[in-house]
Amino acid sequence: MNKTYALAAGGLALALAAARPALAQAPSPTPAPVGPTLEVAPQPMPSDEQSYRRETVFGINFNTQGGLIGGVNVRVAKVLDERWLRFWSIEGVSYKNAKEESFTNIATGGTFKAFKTNYGFGLRPSIGVQRVLFRKAADAGVQVNGLVSAGPSLAFLMPYYISFDQTAAATGGNFNPNDVIIDEQFSLEKHVVNGNISGAVVDRGPLFAGISGTKVVPGAHLRGALSFEYGRYRDAVAGAEVGFLLEVYTRRLNIMAPPATVDYNSINKQFLPAVYLTLYIGHRS
Numbered sequence: 001m002n003k004t005y006a007l008a009a010g011g012l013a014l015a016l017a018a019a020r021p022a023l024a025q026a027p028s029p030t031p032a033p034v035g036p037t038l039e040v041a042p043q044p045m046p047s048d049e050q051s052y053r054r055e056t057v058f059g060i061n062f063n064t065q066g067g068l069i070g071g072v073n074v075r076v077a078k079v080l081d082e083r084w085l086r087f088w089s090i091e092g093v094s095y096k097n098a099k100e101e102s103f104t105n106i107a108t109g110g111t112f113k114a115f116k117t118n119y120g121f122g123l124r125p126s127i128g129v130q131r132v133l134f135r136k137a138a139d140a141g142v143q144v145n146g147l148v149s150a151g152p153s154l155a156f157l158m159p160y161y162i163s164f165d166q167t168a169a170a171t172g173g174n175f176n177p178n179d180v181i182i183d184e185q186f187s188l189e190k191h192v193v194n195g196n197i198s199g200a201v202v203d204r205g206p207l208f209a210g211i212s213g214t215k216v217v218p219g220a221h222l223r224g225a226l227s228f229e230y231g232r233y234r235d236a237v238a239g240a241e242v243g244f245l246l247e248v249y250t251r252r253l254n255i256m257a258p259p260a261t262v263d264y265n266s267i268n269k270q271f272l273p274a275v276y277l278t279l280y281i282g283h284r285s
Contacts, residue, residue, distance in 0.1 A: 119159075130146070
């Protein structure tokens with residue numbers, strides 16, 4: 001029996017020795033937290049709509065009431081939400097009458113606009129809203145926006161000066177380098193003879209010679225457009241704007257002084273509708 005007890009005690013000792021490493025490697029239970037816990041919510045990734053709050057663009061304008069380059073403008077927009085922006089803009093343009101024609105004095109080689117009596121310039125401050133119709137990807141693609149704006153218009157009529165040979169006009173002779181030549185505003189009474197431009201008109205005068213005689217005509221305008229914006233960077237803006245403009249003034253813009261055989265009202269307009277294209281670049285912040 002003593003031998004039996006000895007064998008049993010030895011087996012128990014071996015079992016305890018084998019179990020001790022496993023118990024040492026077993027992880028100890030984590031104690032439960034005591035008191036309130038603080039959980040950190042995941043932060044949302046910034047979207048393209050949230051990446052800027054202000055947009056400034058500068059453009060060159062081409063329109064059906066102007067010359068080769070119709071004018072320039074600047075627009076500053078503030079983001080209201082992911083679809084809407086509010087903006088103000090100011091645009092400076094030049095008006096070209098459809099009946100303007102260049103005339104060349106064969107004797108002197110001088111060129112001027114026949115029957116033109118005033119330059120026409122316009123200033124259009126306006127306020128409006130812009131809606132994103134189709135949004136481009138954050139770093140590439142094309143975005144389509146719709147714009148509507150309105151505001152006052154100011155037309156500046158600056159006298160168009162020509163160089164007039166007083167000596168040749170008085171004597172009926174040909175141009176001579178020693179003749180008395182003056183710069184003055186073109187007029188029908190003085191510079192048109194029997195319905196034709198007088199040969200004493202030798203050239204156009206300096207551009208700003210008549211600036212002191214500029215007259216202002218007030219008016220108003222309404223604009224609607226679509227803009228197509230592209231670019232690879234969120235902070236850069238480039239695109240094209242295509243639209244229509246309805247503009248009316250309190251009186252006709254006296255740009256041309258047509259002969260008596262031509263209806264004045266059919267030449268000089270008071271209502272100036274136009275289709276335009278603006279190419280612009282700018283930045284966001």
